[in-house]
Amino acid sequence: MSEAVRTYTGNRSAGYSKYRRRRNKRKGLFRAVTALFFATLLWSWWSTRDVHSLGALLPNDQAYYLCAPDFLQRRAAIAESAAWNAVPESSSLHTIRQALSNRFGQAEWLVNNVFQGPVYLSGQDLDKFSDVLFATRMSRIGALAEKAFSLFPSVKNKKVGEVRLRYIESSGYYYAVRGRILLVSRSDAALAGALTLPAERMLGEDALAALATREGDADLVCTFHSSGSEWVANVVENAQFSAQWLPRAFRIHFQGSPRQEWRERLAPLLEGVTPQPLPAPLDGLISVSCNFEKTLPQLWTGIATAWGDSFPLASVPDFVATPFRKTEAWSAFGDNLARHLGPAIRLTLGAVDQNAMLPTPEFAAQCQLIADDTPAWPPEIEADPAGYTPEDMTPRFDKESQRLTIPTVDGPSLQPTFAAYGDGVFVSTSSALAEAILAVPPKEDILPQPANLFVRIQPHATLDAFYNGALQFVQLGLVRNYDPATFEAAVTPWLRQCEQVHSIVASASYEDGTIRLDAELSMLP
Amino acid sequence: MDVVHFPYSGVSFAGYWRWFLGPIYKNILIRLALIVILQTGGALALEAGSAKVEITGPLGAPLNGYGDRMGRGATSVHDPLWARALYLDDGTTKVFLVSTDLCVINPELRERVLALAPAEVPKDNIILVATHTHSAQGAMIKQHPFRFVSGRFMPEVLESTARGIAQSMHEAYNRRRRAAIGFGTAKQDDLSANRRYRSGPVDEQIGVILVEDADGNAISVVANFAAHPTSVPDSDHYTYSADYPGFYCDDIEKGAAEGCVALFLNGAEGNQTITAPKGTDGWERTEAVGRLLADRVRATANKLTCGEATLHTACVRPELPPALGAAYAPTQTFLQTLEINDLLMAFVPGEACVELALELRNRALQRGYQSQFTVGLANDYAMYFVARAHYADLTYESVCSNYGPGMEDWFYREFGKLMQKGDAPPASLTPPAQSREIPGAMVLRLEGEPYALGYQRGRHFATEITALYQSRVFQPLNGGRLFPDTGFWSYWPKFMNPTPLSLPVLGMASHKWLTGISVPLMREIEGMAEGAGLPFDAVWLLQNSGHITATQDKPLLFQAPFCTIFAAVGDRAGADQLLVGRNLDWNEKDPPVVTEVYPAEGQPFIQVGFAWNEGLFTGMNAAALVVALERNPLQPVPVRSGLPLEFLLRSILQDCQQVSEAVPLVEASPDLAGYHVLIAGFTEKGAPEAVVLSREPSTAAREAEKGLLLGTLPSDANADPDTVKRYVRVLEQLEEERIIGREEIERVLSNVESSNGGADAIWNPTTRHSVVFAPKQRTLYVAFPKEDGRPGPYTAMTLKGTPEHE
Incomplete structure (x- = not known):
């Protein structure tokens, strides 16, 4: 600090007054700012009150x-x-x-x-x-x-x-x-x-x-x-x-x-249905487990009614029915079996056979059997009588393996196979898939949540299987607007996307007029 | 039996050594000199080895050969299948000749076998042949749609089969020893027949090759015989069997020294089958043929003398002619030859019909070979190779032939290039067509052999023909417009495109319209296709596109009023004696073309029409014969059973001189219904004559009345109203004329008067050309529509040539 002597000149009172005036002015400004501040605060508080609903x-x-x-x-x-x-x-x-x-x-x-x-x-x-x-x-x-x-x-x-x-x-x-x-x-x-x-x-x-x-x-x-x-x-x-x-x-x-219209359409399928304990589905690309408290024919009718006039499989296709129409014994067995399939049904798309004459999806199903008057298994029908040619599509029952097969065309992926399995009957469109599934004991697990329908999809494996199957048609030029390169370019991003997805699972149930659906998409770790 | 002696020694191989090691003092210098000579040829150290390995597929695997099996698996084994390998090495060239009891050698199998084969032999010197038994495993073809015949693809079957084949090669190589070789031929003597034509050609030759070791023991006996191994009884449709070649091999091997391996090489078996010796049937027949074949081969082999050999192999991977089935038909294949001294063996990658093999043999013998064997089913499979003469026949072989009738020439040409002896005939060069302009049209001058005529035209109009093919065949087919609404094709979902399959099927189906075609015309279409760079079947479908469209009840080309034709005959035509007028109505706006054709054989002629054969319904030849055609729109387009009518008219122009020659040809046509054909000319004595032929309902020939002949009579109850109106106008304008001159006819033809906007006008919006023929002067006057559609000026054109009646 300086030691210099300060000398004041002029009117003392005037100087005093000036000082006071300046101080008063500062006080005024302070008061104004303070007032403004409080006013702003007040306005802020007031204007931001939570008074609206x-x-x-x-x-x-x-x-x-x-x-x-x-x-x-x-x-x-x-x-x-x-x-x-x-x-x-x-x-x-x-x-x-x-x-x-x-x-x-x-x-x-x-x-x-x-x-x-x-x-x-x-x-x-x-x-x-x-x-x-x-x-x-x-x-x-x-x-x-x-x-x-x-x-x-x-x-x-x-x-x-x-x-x-x-x-x-x-x-x-x-x-x-x-x-x-x-x-x-x-x-x-x-x-x-x-x-x-x-x-x-x-x-x-x-x-x-x-x-x-x-x-x-x-x-x-x-x-x-x-x-x-x-x-x-x-x-x-x-x-x-x-x-x-x-x-x-x-x-x-x-x-x-x-809605009313849909309620009517779905009535044959859903009327009186309540969530049921569902058996764990079979392994596969797309697996379904369902229980609508109906036999398979009733379930089929329900789906066909809900679908409407355009349902593609309103009646059992000839190629499915014909083998069982070959003899009276097989016909009676087939009808009786179909009537007793259900209510718990497990269905899976196991694979797509890329090496078949045409890429062929392979399905398998495990159906519960309604207990009363069930058809005898093994079927008491003559086993593979001599004289049947390979073209003859009459069902064959093999006593050793206890399996019933229907010879059709091509290889194992088009060889329907039936066997007693778990608490019911196992059916597969493919003897190869049947072989793989029947080699392990039936799954007895029950899914944790009661429902009427459970679906599990492995997106990457499924898409990959269909991509490779479709690619065979694309390579022949049989798919419009695509050649192998453009087809690959179109599918690859989806394949890559699906690579990280572990599965998609969904379960649906119906009760008291309400449909409930839970779905989960899980990613790989 | 025709036995060929080994050219070097004249004795067996063992005898040769005994002779050589005889008293040294005898002629020693001469023998040393002989060694030098033989060594110079590099043929002193022939080694050979043979082996066989079983390759029977597993039960359950599909069998190859018959589509009706639908891929069902084998249920049993009648007799095992083998891969039999013969290794040959002349010191310079190492070769594997491998015969497999399989139906075909498909690319997947060959590739895998080559990968596993002994590295000592160059890949191009490995010859893989299938005996073509239809009872061996399929399951080795990955490509569609062949899986429908060979069954599902089973990689494990491919691998085990390939390993078996490769193992036979390794073992044959390991068993190689000093060897001598001889070859000859025998007559097969009623073991095979032509399966397609009762009196059709048969390959009478059995080719025999004997390979012996130094002790005179047979290492291998090779037979080349042409017939389908399809004799396994129907009851054993799902049974493994080598068929009759299995019995042949079994018989030879059991009768020979231990270790002898019998190879069966099928020949040009495309249309050959086995007979039924002594009325045998079923397996007895199969066995009888196999054993009789073995007898004949053994008898020949016993008379053979073996010695050293010079081996030569050659191969080429030529482009195949273009095919419609581009999605599955290979575009390239593999041809191979093996020469053993003066024997030429040609290995065909598919099923050649016998006509080709016989002609190839002739050509080989002409080029200095002593013998020639054709071996089918070798190395690849390009389906059937059919003779041109049978391409039109709707037989299994012709519909399984993808590459057109020109495949026959391709076959001779490509194998000709591989032959060492003689010279391949020089490729003929076709000069380009000459063209010039006349008002409204182009005039194209064609000259030469039928192929050249077609080639010139195809080359000149390549762009136009390709565009026409695209617009009239490919696009309609691709757009689903040519598909039937029912049956197999109707099940295809919208996102799928059946064209790659339906196009070759349609091409095959179109062969039926080639029925009755002459070889020169066939050659001309081949030339046209090659000139345009299109498959033969594509060009033929284009030719028939209108017919296909119309018979699908989706008319494209036949919806227009169709033409006006009339003739003034005798005094009514004044000094000309004969004048013909015609307007061609054609719904498509194709550019008009006048074609002058100077064929190597037959009459020169001139046609007015388009770039393409379709619509060529107007012409005159150097003998003053005029043909023109019109259609009655009221008549439905008949389903044609034979050649397009353009070709009928074309044959008349090229081959006939008088009306009387042409009339029977037209009357014989099964497809005349709905058409009127006007034929006009001069008799031998120079008298003018003209007739209109029609078949409504029976064939009728109508002549001129009062010197005037109309294509359709106005009183014709079967004619459509517009046509009647046109002819009423023609009649109105001409009937008052005592002499009808060229100018009057031009005036009539140019008449645009109409009561309904043009459809009933003589010159109407669809008229594409108008012609007045003055046959006596070999002159025609042609006019084409101007840009506004109205008649253009008439231009005179005279056909050069010397009519015989003058």
Whole structure:
């Protein structure tokens, strides 16, 4: 510090007064700033009060509602799920994953303050999703950030009727804020409509809470109502589905009621059906286990009725029936056997025989036998009488192996084989597949969840088998618009995509007019 | 029996050594000189070895040869199957000759065998032959659609069979020892017959090769005999058997020294089968033929003298002629020859019909070979090789021949290149066609042999013909328009394209329309196809495309009012004595072409039509004979049973001089229904004559009334209304003319008057050319539509040539 003597000149009082005036001025400024600060604070507090009900801003007549209850907490986990790898790279779904993983291109704090509670999506248009209405509750900071954002030049004010909306030119989105509630849509009409809902069209808080009700830890819950889309409206009503992303899997749950017309069509198949304990399916590319509490002929009739007039196999094809029509004994045995097959039926596509005269899918089925008056096994019919030529398609029963076979054409992949197996009868279109399956003891496991239908698919192996089969036709030029190179180019991305998928499993059940479906896509570790 | 003595020694191999090691003091210098001579030829150290290995496939594997088995597996073994290998080495050339009891040698099998074969022998010197038994394992062909005959593909069967074959080669190589060889021929004496034609040709020759060791023991006896091994009884349709070659080999091997391996090489068995000696049937017949063959071979071999040999092999991988079945028919194959001194063995990659083998033998003998054996089913399988003369026959062999009638020439040409002796005939060069322009059209001058005529035309219009083929055959077929709505083809789902299969099937089916075609015409179409760079069947389908389309009840070419033809005859034609007018109505807008044809044989002639044969219904020859044709649109297009009518008219122009010669040819045509053919000319005495022939319902020949002959009478109740109107106009304009001159006819033909927008006009929107024939002057006046569709000017063209009646 300097030791210099300070000398003051001039009017002392004037100097004093000047000093005081300056001090008073500073005090005034301070008071003003303080006042402004408190005023701003007050305004911020006041303007960002959470006084609006989200239930009052969502229409109650939307065709669908989608709710992500823990969006903020689950966002990163969803984005990191390996299940996304099953989606082709070219798919626009990847933009969702990208948006989730890079926080929509925004700062973390901002995202955390914009998405404070459950996130809701709803709309009428289920075909093009042109009127999706996005709604979420922001934090106070989020609400303030919006207010700051609204000052940006790219945000314009736009009036729709008497409602003032903000419009983001760069993205084409409209948005509005009521209290801490943010509403966004591409459709100004949908947004304005939400802001001006009459009381009778408001969803209400209870219904809103119901939307977020979920089975287990679903990340996404969706409810469909009857209007909005033809394809949904024609088949089911009051449909709901939920989705969950796990680190290596993706699960969905669906439930809905068939509409009247479909209820009638499905009646022969579903009437009186309740979920049943299902036996574990046979191994294969595509495996099915089902129990509709019906015999095989009844099940077939049910499927044919549900399918409608275009059902390709309305009656048993000649090539299946003819062998059993060769003699009266075989005919009686075949009819009796068919009547007693069921209700638990397991069906699998075991493989596609690429070396057959034409690529041939090989199927196998294991059918429970209804206990009363079951056909005798082994069949008490003469075994392979001398004089049968290889062209003769009469069934042959081999006492040693206890197997019944029907010689047809080509090799083992077209040699239907029957055998007693487990609690019923095993049937395969292929003797080779039969050999492989019958070599191991029958599976006695019961699936953990009772259902009426269970399906398991190994996507990569299945696609690979069909690709190689189809390629043989392509190489001969028998598939339109493809040569081997273009066919390979078309299929390879899907094959590569499927490489990481372990399986897709789905189970469906019907009870009290409601269809429930659970499906899971699992990725390889 | 014709025994060929070994040229060097005249004694057996063992005798040769005894002679050589005799008293040294005798003629020692002479013998040394002989050694030098023989060594110079490099043929002093023949080694040979033989072996056989069983290759019977497993039970359950499909058998090859019959499609009706549908891939069902074998159920039993009647007699085992073998691979028999003979190794030959003259010190310079090492060869494996391997005969297998299989139906064919397919590429997958050959490739695998070559990979496993002894490395000491060059791959190109390995000759793999199938005996063609139809009772051996299939399962070795991966390619579709051959799996329908050979059954499912079983890699394990391919591998075990290939290993067996390769093992026989290794063992034969390991058993090689000093050897001598001789060859000869015998007459097969009623062991085989032509299976297609009762009196058809048969290969009477059995080729025999004997290979002996130094002790005179047979190492191998090789027989070359042409007949299908398809004699296994129906009751044993699923039984393994080597068929009659198995009995032959068994008989020879049992009768010879231990270790002797009998090889059976099938010949040009395409249309040859075995007989039934002494009325035998079933297995007895099979065995009888095998053993009788062995007797004849043994008798010949016993008379053979063996000695040293010079071996020479040659091979080529030529492109095959283009085929419609591009998806499955190979485009390249493998031809091989083996020469043992003066014996030429030609190895055919498929089933040659006997006519080809006999002609190849003639050619080989002419080039200095002492003997020639044709061996079929060797190294590859390009299906049947059929003689041109039988390509038109709807036989199994002809429909299984993918490469057109020109395959016969290809066969001689390619094997000719492989022969060491003599010179291959020089390839003939066809000069390009000459062309010039006349108003509205092109005039093309063709000259030479039938093939040259076709080639010139095909070459000149290659682009147009290819485009026509695409638009009229390929695209309609590809678009499903030529498929029947029922049956096999109707089951194909939309995303599948049956064209690669249906096109060759349609090509095969079209052979029936070649029935009755003359060889020169066939040659001309071959030339056309080659000139245009298309398969023969493609060109033939194009020729018949209109017919195919029309008979599917989807008319494309036959929906127009079809032509106007009339003639003024005698005094009514004034000094010309005969004038013919015709307008051709044709629905397609093909560019008009006038073709002057100067064939090597027959009459020069001129035709007015298009680049392509279809629609060539207007012509005149140097003998002043005029032909023109019209169709009655009311008559349905008949399903044709023979040659297209264009070819009938063409034959008349080339071969006939008077109307009286042409009329029987037209009347004999089975396909005249719905057509009117006008034929006009001069009698031997120079009198003009003209007739219109039709078959509605029976054949009728109508002559001129009052010097005027119309293609259709206006009073004809069977004629369609537009045609009647046209002819009424013709009559109205001409009946008042006492003398009808060329100008009057041109005026009538150019008449565009119409009451319904053109369909009933003499010159209507579909008229493609208008011609006035003045036969006496060998002149025709041709006009073509101008751009606006109206008649263009008439241009005079005179045909050079000397009519005989003048």
